[in-house]
Amino acid sequence: MRELTFEDVTVRFGSRRLGTVAVDGVNLVVPAGQVVGLVGESGSGKSTLARAAVGLAPLTGGRIRLDGRPVQAFKNRPLQMIFQDPYSALDPRMSIGASIAEAMPRGEPDRRAEVGRLLELVGLSADRAGARPDELSGGQRQRVALARALAGRPEVIVADEITSALDVSIQGAVLNVVRDLQRELRLTMLFISHNLAVVRYVSDIVAVMRHGRIVEYGPVEQVLMDPQHEYTRELLEAVPRPGMPLGN
Ligand SMILES: Nc1ncnc2c1ncn2[C@@H]1O[C@H](COP(=O)(O)OP(=O)(O)O)[C@@H](O)[C@H]1O
Ligand SMILES: [Mg+2]
Incomplete structure (x- = not known):
């Protein structure tokens, strides 16, 4: 970094x-x-x-x-941005796993494993990779947006x-993910x-x-x-x- x-x-x-x-x-x-x-x-x-x-x-x-x-x-886009509206970052027609994989660098040897690793890093289960954005809550979509940003191996987020x-009730959970990732x-x-x-x-x-x-x-x-x-x-x-x- x-x-x-x-x-x-x-x-x-x-x-x-x-x-x-x-x-x-x-x-x-x-x-x-x-x-x-x-x-x-x-x-x-x-x-x-x-x-x-x-x-x-x-x-x-x-x-x-x-x-x-x-x-x-x-x-290779050294900065990755995450926006307020998680829909803007995620293509509704693509599975979240495909969206995350798409952001990975060319040489990534095992995209599937890397998608799973990133999903778990943001507190989602690896077996959700096939889900579409509209099957997820707003908080889950922001977790995916974070995973997607990390997939590009940025220098700065x-x-x-x-x-x-997000609902106030789930803001804290997403902030916890940011804090844990940071640590x-x-x-x-x-x-x-x-x-x-x-x-x-x-x-x-x-x-x-x-x-x-x-x-x-x-x-x-x-x-x-x-x-x-x-x-x-x-x-x-x-x-x-x-x-x-x-x-x-
Ligand atoms: N594309 C744009 N064209 C014209 N004015 C803009 C544009 N984007 C932002 N602004 C203006 O720039 C100022 C700062 O906006 P913005 O950066 O969105 O503030 P914040 O994110 O702090 O709410 C505002 O006055 C806004 O109206
Ligand atoms: Mg603003």
Whole structure:
């Protein structure tokens, strides 16, 4: 796993005069083997930053690097993104096993065994490989989306609001999978949510985004105990105390 860095990244939609600056000069480091939780209210630019990282939004300015090299210089899609809506990642006509296998590198010797291994890694039974997405719950589909992202052996995973569309009752289970995977595989991950309680649960580092800028960045405990920015304090006030169910 490698370190992901955003250097002075700007993304503008539309014209210079009438357009929107969705991401405004962002500098952000996702250290190798760590989870950076990116939090901020809706419209703050989180998804645009994520999409820029995987090449889905054009940069107006700045650079995105992996271990110092431009991300575009890497072959085999070094970043894998997981989206809020698990349907968008999974072809409804394909079995989930085929969807996962499709994301594997060319030289994978035993795809079937690897599909089984990945399904079990995300807490699903290997014998579900033949199931179609519509036979699964939303939480199970997000597990499959995670397995599919891992199948591509990415350097970095970008997860954008992956629990936001799920029932509160199953959000925790999916977050546990993310946390367990992180402990086991030391993933480098940019984990995005509008919900600070969700971000806190899985992150080593928190970055707070507002109006296209990072207004606060630091180790999760430090930011939560001693927030420096007024906006972070506001986000914290909306968070239930530890032990309470996750809000949405
Ligand atoms: N493709 C687009 N075209 C024009 N404006 C966009 C586009 N995508 C996002 N925006 C605008 O950029 C801003 C940030 O959006 P977004 O990155 O989706 O925020 P978040 O994920 O934090 O909710 C918003 O004002 C949004 O309307
Ligand atoms: Mg978003």
